[in-house]
Amino acid sequence: MTADLLVHNAYIYVDRDWEIPSGWIAIKDGCVLAVGDSSNEPEAKRRISANGRLVTPGLINCHHHMYQNLTRSFGPVTNGTLFEWLTGLYPLWAKLDADTVYLSTYVAIAELLLGGCTTSMDHMYVHPKPFLIDAQFKAANEIGYRFYATRGSMTRSVEDGGLPPASVVQSEDVILEDSVRLVEKFHDAAPGAMNRVALAPCSLFSVTERIMMESARLAEKHDLRLHTHLAEDPEEDVYCQEVYGCTPVEYFERVGWATPRSWVAHFIYPKPEEISRLAHAGVCTAQCPCSNMMIGGGSADLMGLRAQGMPVGLGCDGSASTDSASLWLEARTALLLGRYKNGPHSMSARDALDAATRGGAACLGWEEIGHLRPGACADLVIWQMSEVSLAGALSDPVEALLRCGPATAGTTIVNGVPLVENGLPNLPNLNDVLKEHMKQARRIQRLNP
Numbered sequence: 001m002t003a004d005l006l007v008h009n010a011y012i013y014v015d016r017d018w019e020i021p022s023g024w025i026a027i028k029d030g031c032v033l034a035v036g037d038s039s040n041e042p043e044a045k046r047r048i049s050a051n052g053r054l055v056t057p058g059l060i061n062c063h064h065h066m067y068q069n070l071t072r073s074f075g076p077v078t079n080g081t082l083f084e085w086l087t088g089l090y091p092l093w094a095k096l097d098a099d100t101v102y103l104s105t106y107v108a109i110a111e112l113l114l115g116g117c118t119t120s121m122d123h124m125y126v127h128p129k130p131f132l133i134d135a136q137f138k139a140a141n142e143i144g145y146r147f148y149a150t151r152g153s154m155t156r157s158v159e160d161g162g163l164p165p166a167s168v169v170q171s172e173d174v175i176l177e178d179s180v181r182l183v184e185k186f187h188d189a190a191p192g193a194m195n196r197v198a199l200a201p202c203s204l205f206s207v208t209e210r211i212m213m214e215s216a217r218l219a220e221k222h223d224l225r226l227h228t229h230l231a232e233d234p235e236e237d238v239y240c241q242e243v244y245g246c247t248p249v250e251y252f253e254r255v256g257w258a259t260p261r262s263w264v265a266h267f268i269y270p271k272p273e274e275i276s277r278l279a280h281a282g283v284c285t286a287q288c289p290c291s292n293m294m295i296g297g298g299s300a301d302l303m304g305l306r307a308q309g310m311p312v313g314l315g316c317d318g319s320a321s322t323d324s325a326s327l328w329l330e331a332r333t334a335l336l337l338g339r340y341k342n343g344p345h346s347m348s349a350r351d352a353l354d355a356a357t358r359g360g361a362a363c364l365g366w367e368e369i370g371h372l373r374p375g376a377c378a379d380l381v382i383w384q385m386s387e388v389s390l391a392g393a394l395s396d397p398v399e400a401l402l403r404c405g406p407a408t409a410g411t412t413i414v415n416g417v418p419l420v421e422n423g424l425p426n427l428p429n430l431n432d433v434l435k436e437h438m439k440q441a442r443r444i445q446r447l448n449p
């Protein structure tokens with residue numbers, strides 16, 4: 001059988017415990033047809049040489065807020081605590097509409113592709129206007145990106161003891177009706193899907209108990225995944241104790257979220273017995289090392305969680321907390337952070353790469369991504385580094401990927417289609433989108449044109 005595309009002359013990291021030092025990968029109909037070593041290359045309509053470079057599965061981003069790239073490194077709040085930073089930015093985010101969300105999603109996907117990320121979720125939880133997630137799917141589908149929208153929500157504004165202004169929160173009924181509408185319109189459970197939807201109230205302190213419980217019920221009814229921020233900040237413990245009379249994890253369990261459907265962002269401050277309870281329940285965690293360190297709020301112990309049986313993926317988190325969105329950088333930072341915390345024997349580059357691929361796939365509940373075994377989605381990256389930064393790195397390309405650098409994607413393939421080639425995005429509208437994004441970012445930040 002002739003393949004559509006053959007990536008060859010590559011060091012291929014196929015999956016954990018399977019690497020091919022000199023091999024090829026054949027792609028047909030958006031899937032991996034076969035992998036092999038250089039002795040038996042199949043016929044293909046198009047061939048791309050990796051020139052001996054490392055090829056890995058596309059990285060997976062399992063926590064993000066793309067709209068925040070309209071307010072990156074926003075001066076007035078850059079040195080605030082998490083809650084100060086949020087309250088400073090909510091009035092700006094209240095100006096979002098479908099056009100600005102389309103632009104920010106397009107730019108976010110371009111940035112993720114250049115960092116080797118082929119599937120991303122997005123946690124869109126401010127809704128000052130309707131149909132914002134529809135605008136995200138428009139951008140993702142135009143590009144041909146594998147996109148997992150999560151229908152975020154907030155019901156508690158400052159008037160009800162929450163943080164955001166009333167203009168970005170919604171009523172319970174509007175949230176629940178729109179969740180069902182989005183699932184029916186976009187969610188595709190097929191293995192090679194390009195569009196999926198999960199339900200994602202912003203956090204335990206920003207929505208009512210009814211929204212948490214109804215989201216869990218809807219997820220059960222429509223076979224969906226559930227996502228939220230959990231145990232991110234010590235102030236959350238104080239809030240939960242005052243309002244619910246328990247810890248954040250106890251409340252999470254009480255509203256029916258401790259199930260294999262759930263993955264949570266951050267999970268920095270659980271008690272030891274709570275980690276083991278949620279691991280046992282099948283909950284996964286998205287660690288966001290750059291965002292956690294930038295906000296200065298602590299971070300989860302990636303290898304510690306894994307040792308308890310909890311899968312951990314990586315996320316670049318909001319574009320205004322991390323201010324960058326490279327999954328390569330997140331994987332490298334996860335490696336540095338793990339070793340800094342627990343010593344040199346605690347974590348290898350392969351552990352970090354596994355978190356960025358299989359760990360992310362576990363968070364999203366998606367068997368066909370995060371590896372390159374035959375039958376997998378054809379999402380992969382040929383990594384690129386300068387000859388200078390790779391000079392002398394001869395013995396182990398996987399360790400070199402995360403120890404040397406900076407690395408970017410030379411080629412990023414999604415669903416069998418190269419969306420980055422020669423280090424440049426294949427996105428014909430990108431320049432126009434960037435110009436308009438700049439204009440809208442100035443408007444939102446109240447800067448003169």
Ligand SMILES: [Zn+2]
Nearest residue numbers: 065265317318
């Ligand atoms: Zn977040």
